[in-house]
Amino acid sequence: MKYRADIDGLRTFAVVPVVLFHAGLSGFSGGFVGVDIFFVISGYLITRSLLEDIGHGGLSIPAFYERRILRLYPALFFTLFSTFAAAWLLFPPIDFYLYAKSLVATVFFASNILFFTEANYFDGSAELKPLLHTWSLAVEEQFYIVFPLVLAFISRFMNRWRGAAIAVIGLVSLAISVWATSNAPTFNFYLPITRAWELLLGSALAIGAVPELRSAAARNALALLGLLLIVVPVWLYSSDTPFPGLSALAPTLGATLLIHSAQDTVVGRMLSLKPIVYVGRISYSLYLWHWPIIVFTRFYELQHLGPIATFGVIAGSFVMAAISLHFVEAPFRRKNRFTRRQVFLAAAAGSGLLVLLGGAVVLTRGMEFRNPAAARFTRGVAGDLARFHAAPCLRTDGRVPGPGECLLGAPGRPSVVLWGDSHAAQLAPSLDVLARQRGFTVQQVTKAGCAPIQAASYTPYSELRRDCPTFGHAALERILADPAIRVVVMAGRWDMLAAGHIRAVTLGGAETVEQSQRLASESLATTARLLNARGIRVIVVDQIPLPEVNPFVCVRAAVYNGLDPARCDTFEARHSHDVQERISRTILDRVAKVGGNTSILDMRDALCSGTTCRARLNGQLLYMDDVHLSRLGSDVVAARLRPVLAERLSRN
Structure with a gap:
């Protein structure tokens, strides 16, 4: 040849x-x-x-x-x-x-x-x-x-x-x-x-x-x-x-x-x-x-x-x-x-x-x-991560939980709904403890990859996203049909909306990233208005700051290779310089203008001081991976959610 x-x-x-x-x-x-x-x-x-x-x-x-x-x-x-x-x-x-x-x-x-x-x-x-x-x-x-x-x-x-x-x-x-x-x-x-x-x-x-x-x-x-x-x-x-x-x-x-x-x-x-x-x-x-x-x-x-x-x-x-x-x-x-x-x-x-x-x-x-010590540390966090991924109430299909499913807190009929993707699901363990202490019931309505918006269709982030429209519509109908629901906590990875993952074949036929972002914010605001019209108070949880490097990987690499794990304690928050983070914040600011019974809960101050954010607290990880909180991190965020939720539930 x-x-x-x-x-x-x-x-x-x-x-x-x-x-x-x-x-x-x-x-x-x-x-x-x-x-x-x-x-x-x-x-x-x-x-x-x-x-x-x-x-x-x-x-x-x-x-x-x-x-x-x-x-x-x-x-x-x-x-x-x-x-x-x-x-x-x-x-x-x-x-x-x-x-x-x-x-x-x-x-x-x-x-x-x-x-x-x-x-x-x-x-x-x-x-x-x-x-x-x-x-x-x-x-x-x-x-x-x-x-x-x-x-x-x-x-x-x-x-x-x-x-x-x-x-x-x-x-x-x-x-x-x-x-x-x-x-x-x-x-x-x-x-x-x-x-x-x-x-x-x-x-x-x-x-x-x-x-x-x-x-x-x-x-x-x-x-x-x-x-x-x-x-x-x-x-x-x-x-x-x-x-x-x-x-x-x-x-x-x-x-x-x-x-x-x-x-x-x-x-x-x-x-x-x-x-x-x-x-x-x-x-x-x-x-x-x-x-x-x-x-x-x-x-x-x-x-x-x-x-x-x-x-x-x-x-x-x-x-x-x-x-x-x-x-x-x-x-x-x-x-x-x-x-x-x-x-x-x-x-x-x-x-x-x-x-x-x-x-x-x-x-x-x-x-x-x-390295047995590194192995023990890794097994512990990896086990938490595996259990989180396998949790039955973090859905991977389009089915919304029934009336008696995925309940957190005290026994009874739910008065609070936790709705969103895995960024909502990561709050569930801490919200469960809070609800037990305060004597109310929460229903977890979460699906991997699906923000709590009403989308016609998504540009696929993965196969899981194909069911997002079905899940979103069914979740809203489920909430609106239950007169006992008084508060909805909405959480999601909002920067995914800012990235334009719903462009081209998406909400309202959006053809550009900018149109997709606008329609995403309109969808979220419309959902909040629909809930408010039924007397349901809405708390939209801001996205947690995202580290550039997975803290779990950082710590286990440091522990195994004899490096100082303190190098993994803090990171520069991406929202301080990342375009998507700024746009996602703009989307939430538009939702905040709904006013009245809709509020935005800023999570940055819970984990950050200025642009420097914590990945560990007292030697313990606040993150399971580069986008999800550990149980300790969830507790830190839940502490910020506790007074807001109590105030919303105390209103008639």
């Missing part, structure tokens, strides 16, 4: 945006599209290789997988054994245990399935998963388990219709991805059935389904268009962009156009420049190394990385990638250096050793014997 330097250059435009996106550099918010560019390149190159085999006497599956092993395994094993050593040294038991599970899954190229099963509304631990990025390798290898056989079958029995067959399979995959964008976004992200069309774009080029361009002007124009279709999404896309689905068409078509048209063009010559080609040559190792380096550095530093540290992890990633290319990858690419038997035995031996290491860590729950 003829070498094309411009394709190595295209790899640079795939990997660099991914690295800079993960490093948090501004201007690369859509850098994740680089993975999709890799898929197109892979589909093209692998299909060309398979077609050469078929043309030279037939496809040899053992020969195909021998090439895949020599291409993938040396650098992958180097990375996996290195990350195991780093995790042993730096990770407390719970993090080491989770790492080991992902290690075993990565060896079997099944990490995408593991991460798919772990992903949920409460899964905020992406930055603690050094092997999270291997999901894309798993998608590719799962595709290549099936694709060689499919291509061989098509080439033998449907050769005349080969292009049409590839197109039909690709369109079916794209259609599933488009459907899943709104209905199953996690499924859409991680699984090969919704990514296959991206690899098949490259395959379509390889089989000659797209006619060659003879016009130099047309090739130059299409190559430039292809480059723009990659660069613009890297700059414009963000974590709020529904992806992959239709949004993935721009970067993948851009890669397709470049592969098809870039040779002997201005763009192609740019892609073939030696420095750009070299980065493309190290792109596989750079992709493998950059994320573990970022994860372990952030974990040890106990904070998000500043400019110098960010430069350091990027530079370190390039250095490790270069070492991997020259001293690990290159020696194994020399032809006829190893027999096929040796290649398969080495792959099996390395895989087996990694599985044994990972299995030992899993069976010993993260090898707790390395």
Whole structure:
């Protein structure tokens, strides 16, 4: 197969945006599209290789997988054994245990399935998963388990219709991805059935389904268009962009156009420049190394990385990638250096050793014997977090609790309703104690991910949000139908509304973030007016300040690595400099104008002094994670709620 330097250059435009996106550099918010560019390149190159085999006497599956092993395994094993050593040294038991599970899954190229099963509304631990990025390798290898056989079958029995067959399979995959964008976004992200069309774009080029361009002007124009279709999404896309689905068409078509048209063009010559080609040559190792380096550095530093540290992890990633290319990858690419038997035995031996290491860590729950004190601390807080997530009254479906369900406080008919998402549910334990002491009953009406607003529909934050409209309408009807309800406490993560998570297909058909924010505040205010009209007093609890670094992670990293946990005691409140926090405050200020029986309870003073907020109190955590309070934190907030609630209940 003829070498094309411009394709190595295209790899640079795939990997660099991914690295800079993960490093948090501004201007690369859509850098994740680089993975999709890799898929197109892979589909093209692998299909060309398979077609050469078929043309030279037939496809040899053992020969195909021998090439895949020599291409993938040396650098992958180097990375996996290195990350195991780093995790042993730096990770407390719970993090080491989770790492080991992902290690075993990565060896079997099944990490995408593991991460798919772990992903949920409460899964905020992406930055603690050094092997999270291997999901894309798993998608590719799962595709290549099936694709060689499919291509061989098509080439033998449907050769005349080969292009049409590839197109039909690709369109079916794209259609599933488009459907899943709104209905199953996690499924859409991680699984090969919704990514296959991206690899098949490259395959379509390889089989000659797209006619060659003879016009130099047309090739130059299409190559430039292809480059723009990659660069613009890297700059414009963000974590709020529904992806992959239709949004993935721009970067993948851009890669397709470049592969098809870039040779002997201005763009192609740019892609073939030696420095750009070299980065493309190290792109596989750079992709493998950059994320573990970022994860372990952030974990040890106990904070998000500043400019110098960010430069350091990027530079370190390039250095490790270069070492991997020259001293690990290159020696194994020399032809006829190893027999096929040796290649398969080495792959099996390395895989087996990694599985044994990972299995030992899993069976010993993260090898707790390395630091028993850290293990005890971690188990305690992790247990609280697990119980909170599993609480039956924090709903994950659209069903509102019935009249006798989810009651807190003294026995009886509820006079108070706690309504909202997990930010409302975190107040439930302390509100339960308060209600018992004061002799009233509270009904908890909470659903993960769903603020207490009347929404027509949500842009999916996760699969859980699909039921938010149903839950919101049913909750309001339930409250209005009960004449015993005197007070409603509403709490939510209001900055999610400020972020525009309900734009485009949302309240009133909002088309912009600003319209979404306005309609969110109107919905919240309208709900308050409806409740007030029935004589129900409304207390809207302001959002708690959100730390940039998970205090639980910060403390357990400090305890395990012998650092001072006092570094985790305070943080600078995001509301002092974060646009979303300011906008969410504006939304609540509009609600406060409802007046009368609606009031806003400011939580900032309960946890902060100026812009400095507490993450621990007397050595105890106030937060379970980076967005939810611990029981102690809930008590601190409930103390602020107690006199307001008592005053509201004392009114006739």
